[in-house]
Amino acid sequence: MKLRKFTDTGHAKYVLLYNKIKESVIKNNGDIKKGYTKVLKDEIEDLKNDISYSKEVLSGKNLKIQNFKNSYELGVYLNNLLSDCNQIEINFDEKMWDWITLFHFDLVFSSSMSGISEHRYILSDDWFIRYRHLIRTPWYAVNTYGNASKLFLSKAAYIGSDYLEQYISHRISENYTPSAVIAYELYYDKEMHKPRPGYSKKFIRKKGIKTLVKASLGRLIDKINQYNQIYNIWLMEPKDIISLLPKEFDDLKKLNGHK
Amino acid sequence: MPKATITIFDEEKITHKGMDPDLKVILDKISKDGIEIKLEINLKRHNFDRSAHVFFQAYNNRGAGMKPWPMGSIKDLNTSEINTFSYFVPNIEKDDARFSLFVSMTGSFNKINVNRIIGTAKITDFYDEPENAKEDNFKSESLLPTREDEIGTAFRIDMMPGKKPTLVLKRGCNIKHKLDNNIDPIQKTLIYTSAIRALLKTYLSDTRYEDCPWKHKWFDEIRKKLGDLESVAPDSLLDIDNKETSTNPEAELWIEEVATTFVSNLIDATGKKLIDKFISNNNYVGSTENEEGDL
Numbered sequence: 196m197k198l199r200k201f202t203d204t205g206h207a208k209y210v211l212l213y214n215k216i217k218e219s220v221i222k223n224n225g226d227i228k229k230g231y232t233k234v235l236k237d238e239i240e241d242l243k244n245d246i247s248y249s250k251e252v253l254s255g256k257n258l259k260i261q262n263f264k265n266s267y268e269l270g271v272y273l274n275n276l277l278s279d280c281n282q283i284e285i286n287f288d289e290k291m292w293d294w295i296t297l298f299h300f301d302l303v304f305s306s307s308m309s310g311i312s313e314h315r316y317i318l319s320d321d322w323f324i325r326y327r328h329l330i331r332t333p334w335y336a337v338n339t340y341g342n343a344s345k346l347f348l349s350k351a352a353y354i355g356s357d358y359l360e361q362y363i364s365h366r367i368s369e370n371y372t373p374s375a376v377i378a379y380e381l382y383y384d385k386e387m388h389k390p391r392p393g394y395s396k397k398f399i400r401k402k403g404i405k406t407l408v409k410a411s412l413g414r415l416i417d418k419i420n421q422y423n424q425i426y427n428i429w430l431m432e433p434k435d436i437i438s439l440l441p442k443e444f445d446d447l448k449k450l451n452g453h454k
Numbered sequence: 455m456p457k458a459t460i461t462i463f464d465e466e467k468i469t470h471k472g473m474d475p476d477l478k479v480i481l482d483k484i485s486k487d488g489i490e491i492k493l494e495i496n497l498k499r500h501n502f503d504r505s506a507h508v509f510f511q512a513y514n515n516r517g518a519g520m521k522p523w524p525m526g527s528i529k530d531l532n533t534s535e536i537n538t539f540s541y542f543v544p545n546i547e548k549d550d551a552r553f554s555l556f557v558s559m560t561g562s563f564n565k566i567n568v569n570r571i572i573g574t575a576k577i578t579d580f581y582d583e584p585e586n587a588k589e590d591n592f593k594s595e596s597l598l599p600t601r602e603d604e605i606g607t608a609f610r611i612d613m614m615p616g617k618k619p620t621l622v623l624k625r626g627c628n629i630k631h632k633l634d635n636n637i638d639p640i641q642k643t644l645i646y647t648s649a650i651r652a653l654l655k656t657y658l659s660d661t662r663y664e665d666c667p668w669k670h671k672w673f674d675e676i677r678k679k680l681g682d683l684e685s686v687a688p689d690s691l692l693d694i695d696n697k698e699t700s701t702n703p704e705a706e707l708w709i710e711e712v713a714t715t716f717v718s719n720l721i722d723a724t725g726k727k728l729i730d731k732f733i734s735n736n737n738y739v740g741s742t743e744n745e746e747g748d749l
Contacts, residue, residue: 372518427556
């Protein structure tokens with residue numbers, strides 16, 4: 196099917212339908228399998244197939260239901276799907292993003308997931324939650340960070356990974372996009388093709404005490420923010436910025452072949 | 455015992471608004487793919503090292519920053535009075551465009567190549583030519599600037615005789631971002647309607663503001679916006695008769711008229727009134743009944 200976007204009525208219907216699904220899951224004590232009933236699944240299918248609630252996006256390509264190993268693969272697919280579209284028009288077009296979400300609903304709404312927040316399925320412009328959207332964010336990450344987005348999009352498409360959440364909520368992720376390359380260089384295990392565990396959170400609880408995780412992603416962001424105040428970091432090579440990092444990062448640097 | 459020392463650089467602030475700023479960022483043209491901007495820059499007064507280089511960066515307030523454009527060395531830029539540059543910033547809307555200017559020098563720290571910042575400017579608005587330099591750039595700035603603070607309510611007006619009033623917004627709940635970027639017409643309408651009422655009520659009831667220059671500037675602006683330069687603002691919100699105080703209904707009506715003109719009838723670039731956007735947004739949400747039911 197060619198790329199479409201909701202009409203106003205279609206979008207309102209989708210928002211209401213998602214809220215119905217959410218309420219049903221809540222009524223079933225958070226059990227997605229029980230709450231996402233056959234009736235609701237049929238309503239999703241009906242809304243998807245009723246083209247009176249959506250309209251074609253002229254420059255869009257064809258969508259295809261398919262499986263993706265992780266969010267990164269989904270992001271690459273979306274980036275290609277939308278490559279001919281006007282980027283200003285699509286950037287925060289919730290009617291398009293939410294329609295794509297509906298089209299791939301089975302991919303991003305799974306009984307294996309732990310959260311059902313509407314922000315994952317209904318795009319919000321709010322700075323605090325806009326990156327929780329399970330369809331737009333993989334596109335944004337691949338479009339903005341390229342290969343480095345593998346660090347943030349390593350999980351299944353219905354999961355917003357902790358690396359993503361911890362990174363993208365900081366302004367530096369937008370103002371200095373090569374920070375993603377630095378994070379990828381340090382925290383992505385290129386041999387195992389997965390992020391290194393234990394570094395995504397800045398603080399953890401140890402025996403009930405809030406404890407700083409040395410060399411964590413949060414610490415890296417602290418350091419990049421600091422360098423951003425004194426250096427023109429855009430002009431510096433990511434490897435030079437990695438070299439500037441303090442001792443706590445030495446093990447990670449060695450693991451990844453940096454000085 | 456070895457002593458660790460660090461060199462502290464003076465970092466120069468580069469001005470971008472008011473009279474004769476170092477830098478003017480001017481919106482030249484809006485196209486469907488982005489915006490064209492013009493940049494005028496003159497950094498002579500700063501005496502930056504001639505080997506330093508200048509870079510200009512555009513970034514999207516709702517997205518990513520672009521790689522900075524090199525503008526040349528201080529040595530090259532200082533050969534002429536004003537340097538004009540034109541840039542096309544792709545995939546950005548004018549309201550979301552933000553800019554940074556850096557003056558930096560290459561060097562090394564612990565044998566690592568670094569690029570030290572010696573001058574910066576953060577630009578959140580396009581340059582707006584002051585109408586009259588003698589007015590202390592008053593017209594080029596907002597009459598009611600916003601700032602964030604840790605306050606208990608969502609917003610309040612900060613006023614003091616002789617000082618420009620400020621709209622204080624609760625920190626950490628995104629109101630300032632939404633107001634400054636015209637994202638949410640509902641919040642904007644409600645907050646500014648209430649703020650302007652509160653501000654005018656204070657000006658019309660607190661005698662300490664009688665000689666406040668900001669009160670006079672506000673009332674001059676009101677006269678212009680109401681379209682009647684001869685009109686006289688009410689003297690006071692309060693009528694005092696034989697020690698009995700009551701509100702002056704004419705003053706109340708005047709406050710409502712001002713709030714309507716300044717807030718409800720505020721028109722955006724497409725000609726849409728704020729109150730119309732408020733109505734359509736409120737109707738669009740449309741689930742008020744359910745929300746009330748849940749409560």
